[in-house]
Amino acid sequence: MLKSDAIGRRLRKGEPLQHDLLLADAGSAVIAASQPAVPPPTGRRAIHYSGYDRERRDFYATPDWVTEALLQHIRFRGPVWEPCCGDGAISGILAAHGLDVVSTDIADRGFGTAGVDFLTCRKVPMGCRSIVTNPPYGDTGSHAAQSRSSKAMLEFLRHALGLTASVQGQLALLVRLQWIAGQRAAEVMSAAPFAAVVVLRQRIRWFDMGERTNTAQHHHAWVVFDHAHPPGCPPALLYA
Numbered sequence: 575m576l577k578s579d580a581i582g583r584r585l586r587k588g589e590p591l592q593h594d595l596l597l598a599d600a601g602s603a604v605i606a607a608s609q610p611a612v613p614p615p616t617g618r619r620a621i622h623y624s625g626y627d628r629e630r631r632d633f634y635a636t637p638d639w640v641t642e643a644l645l646q647h648i649r650f651r652g653p654v655w656e657p658c659c660g661d662g663a664i665s666g667i668l669a670a671h672g673l674d675v676v677s678t679d680i681a682d683r684g685f686g687t688a689g690v691d692f693l694t695c696r697k698v699p700m701g702c703r704s705i706v707t708n709p710p711y712g713d714t715g716s717h718a719a720q721s722r723s724s725k726a727m728l729e730f731l732r733h734a735l736g737l738t739a740s741v742q743g744q745l746a747l748l749v750r751l752q753w754i755a756g757q758r759a760a761e762v763m764s765a766a767p768f769a770a771v772v773v774l775r776q777r778i779r780w781f782d783m784g785e786r787t788n789t790a791q792h793h794h795a796w797v798v799f800d801h802a803h804p805p806g807c808p809p810a811l812l813y814a
């Protein structure tokens with residue numbers, strides 16, 4: 575298997591990758607909870623810089639270790655759809671783990687198929703069984719905009735749940751940990767086939783802005799849904 579950085583380079587150059595499908599039984603989707611934590615990056619990259627401009631259309635590339643942490647715990651039924659693929663950061667790691675990946679984005683970031691608005695899609699791409707993404711949070715990074723962000727995330731979650739239900743599929747979204755505690759989020763997630771939450775103990779540093787940065791502001795977690803999850807079975811709490 576190619577190393578993930580080599581995979582990422584090839585994907586960014588638009589070179590094709592060959593990989594086998596990784597098909598798993600629905601019942602074994604959650605891997606052992608006692609795996610060692612994925613080592614965080616050694617370089618210091620900060621998330622929050624007071625006064626910075628929010629990237630256009632909420633573009634923030636997910637560091638490799640964050641996707642590795644998800645895959646350490648969850649086995650996905652493929653092919654997987656990354657519907658907000660950005661420059662392919664998550665797609666590259668999924669592919670490096672042997673999954674076939676369909677990558678789309680509303681914007682053209684030189685990767686995947688551009689011009690696809692996830693919220694207007696009525697079905698998953700042909701053959702896809704799972705959705706994995708770090709969705710747009712829809713805020714400006716400010717506290718004042720966080721309720722709008724919460725609603726945008728809920729809309730995204732509801733839509734993704736509907737699409738994955740049609741294929742008895744899985745869904746993993748990277749969210750701010752505190753978002754899970756919101757009243758509406760709790761209602762939607764409790765009514766959904768909520769299979770696992772993978773809590774990242776290390777805070778994500780999205781940017782390296784040198785001395786102008788301060789410490790990462792938010793903790794994040796992967797929330798994982800599986801339409802094959804046994805009804806009434808509580809979600810697994812997993813740490814990475």
Ligand SMILES: C[S@@+](CC[C@H](N)C(=O)[O-])C[C@H]1O[C@@H](n2cnc3c(N)ncnc32)[C@H](O)[C@@H]1O
Pocket residue numbers: 631632633634635636657658659660661662663664678679680681683690691692693707708709710711
């Ligand atoms: C936070 S970035 C994450 C990028 C990539 N998933 C990653 O983790 O590296 C969110 C991405 O969602 C895309 N996006 C925003 N709204 C979208 C929509 N309605 N449909 C599809 N993509 C969208 C943005 O263009 C951006 O690339």
